[in-house]
Amino acid sequence: MGEQTRLRTHSSDSLARGVVTGYPVAPYGVWLSTVLKCPTCGAESSPLSTVFRCVSCSEPLDVAQQLPPVSRALFDGRLGSLDAPWNSGVWRFKEMVYPGLPEDGIVSRPEGNTPLYRSASVREYTGVADVALKHEGLNPTGSFKDRGMTVAASQAVQAGARAVVCASTGNTSASVAAYAAIRGLPAIILVPEGATALGKLGQALAYGATTVLVRGNFDDAMSLVQEAAGELGLYLLNSLNPFRVEGQKSIMFELLQQYRWDPPDWIVFPAGNLGNTSAFGKALVQARDAGLIDRVPRLLAVQATGASPFAAAYRAGFAGMEPMRPETVATAIRIGDPVSYHRAIKSIEATDGVVIDVDDDAILDAKAVVDAAGIGAEPASCATVAGLRQAVARGLVAPTARVTGILTGHLLKDPGTTIAYHEGRYGGGRTNPPVTIDPDLLSLSGVVDRASGASR
Numbered sequence: 001m002g003e004q005t006r007l008r009t010h011s012s013d014s015l016a017r018g019v020v021t022g023y024p025v026a027p028y029g030v031w032l033s034t035v036l037k038c039p040t041c042g043a044e045s046s047p048l049s050t051v052f053r054c055v056s057c058s059e060p061l062d063v064a065q066q067l068p069p070v071s072r073a074l075f076d077g078r079l080g081s082l083d084a085p086w087n088s089g090v091w092r093f094k095e096m097v098y099p100g101l102p103e104d105g106i107v108s109r110p111e112g113n114t115p116l117y118r119s120a121s122v123r124e125y126t127g128v129a130d131v132a133l134k135h136e137g138l139n140p141t142g143s144f145k146d147r148g149m150t151v152a153a154s155q156a157v158q159a160g161a162r163a164v165v166c167a168s169t170g171n172t173s174a175s176v177a178a179y180a181a182i183r184g185l186p187a188i189i190l191v192p193e194g195a196t197a198l199g200k201l202g203q204a205l206a207y208g209a210t211t212v213l214v215r216g217n218f219d220d221a222m223s224l225v226q227e228a229a230g231e232l233g234l235y236l237l238n239s240l241n242p243f244r245v246e247g248q249k250s251i252m253f254e255l256l257q258q259y260r261w262d263p264p265d266w267i268v269f270p271a272g273n274l275g276n277t278s279a280f281g282k283a284l285v286q287a288r289d290a291g292l293i294d295r296v297p298r299l300l301a302v303q304a305t306g307a308s309p310f311a312a313a314y315r316a317g318f319a320g321m322e323p324m325r326p327e328t329v330a331t332a333i334r335i336g337d338p339v340s341y342h343r344a345i346k347s348i349e350a351t352d353g354v355v356i357d358v359d360d361d362a363i364l365d366a367k368a369v370v371d372a373a374g375i376g377a378e379p380a381s382c383a384t385v386a387g388l389r390q391a392v393a394r395g396l397v398a399p400t401a402r403v404t405g406i407l408t409g410h411l412l413k414d415p416g417t418t419i420a421y422h423e424g425r426y427g428g429g430r431t432n433p434p435v436t437i438d439p440d441l442l443s444l445s446g447v448v449d450r451a452s453g454a455s456r
């Protein structure tokens with residue numbers, strides 16, 4: 001690669017045209033173009049733009065980029081690397097995520113590299129013999145959001161953002177706050193008052209974000225930040241930002257690599273604002289087109305019944321989506337008007353996917369099983385396991401299928417719901433309430449007798 005090519009980053013004339021930004025990329029010696037593109041009318045804009053909806057059709061824009069040739073060997077060769085950026089489970093797949101980003105522009109913790117858990121009790125509960133749970137709660141801030149955030153936060157720096165903003169049910173805000181802190185960017189986060197899990201709220205405060213409690217639900221906060229981003233010149237880090245979607249694709253790439261590129265039959269995950277749904281389908285199609293896999297697994301998106309406009313739309317053949325007033329114990333997915341509706345449809349269609357919903361009792365019951373397996377996850381994550389159990393019972397997923405469930409957030413994100421469940425406040429049948437005793441051996445030995453009797 002010539003020196004001239006290496007030194008040129010985004011040229012001012014291409015930026016002025018507002019259309020294309022090319023970056024030199026190390027091993028390829030070619031210019032790779034990255035644009036924001038409207039999936040409906042095809043209009044293109046600069047990747048450094050801070051506007052994420054098409055100005056004419058108002059559809060969320062996608063990142064369209066020229067992906068260089070890749071191979072399984074390229075990605076396998078980076079496994080176990082101690083060096084940035086390859087030690088990140090997002091940037092190991094840089095060619096599939098954001099090849100045009102200069103390596104020194106990466107803002108990373110690093111993230112990803114999350115495990116696949118197998119458990120006899122989860123197998124028995126779901127009825128699927130070959131089921132693994134990929135625990136995205138083991139990311140730096142305890143949820144999958146960090147995968148999208150490393151990319152969008154890097155892009156915020158490229159775009160010269162002076163401050164970043166998001167609306168959130170909690171996990172996005174924790175991630176935004178942490179990644180903004182890496183670069184000392186002011187972060188403003190908006191969460192619904194009274195409906196944000198304690199762990200998430202604590203993280204946003206602790207990481208130093210300006211935390212705004214909105215009297216309204218997530219959808220209200222989401223409309224407000226979209227208005228605010230434009231009016232107040234803030235860089236939006238919700239999954240409406242298409243660079244978030246590019247980062248979240250890495251959940252699929254990493255999972256496929258963990259399966260040694262022999263894909264499972266189904267991938268099951270919770271769906272709220274539909275960022276993951278959009279990212280997963282895009283990733284799987286790109287992985288197939290790149291020759292990394294030879295077939296595309298089916299997606300099973302699971303919503304909470306009280307916040308299930310996407311599941312309802314699926315049942316109606318995607319004729320349209322009716323927003324709803326969301327209510328569910330799984331506050332992470334308490335969303336009634338998801339922004340990525342159209343791109344999520346594409347993912348479901350491209351993967352012969354299915355969308356279902358599960359009620360709160362089923363979510364909490366599945367959570368008690370996942371938690372007691374020593375895995376643990378927040379309520380929304382356990383919609384995955386509840387959904388798989390329902391899908392098997394309905395004959396949608398065969399007990400002999402190979403299935404990966406995605407657990408999206410850590411158990412400690414929502415201690416309030418976990419404790420309330422075990423104190424019996426939800427009426428669930430798998431409670432493990434604490435026992436209070438006087439400080440003497442006799443009292444404790446009674447407890448020990450009961451505990452060991454219970455385990456025999």
Ligand code: F0G
Nearest residue numbers: 168169171172272273274275276408409
């Ligand atoms: N699971 C968890 C733990 C989440 O936090 C979210 C979304 C989802 C699933 C749904 O993912 O939106 O891509 O369909 N949380 C967002 C937030 C909305 O603000 O933290 P999605």
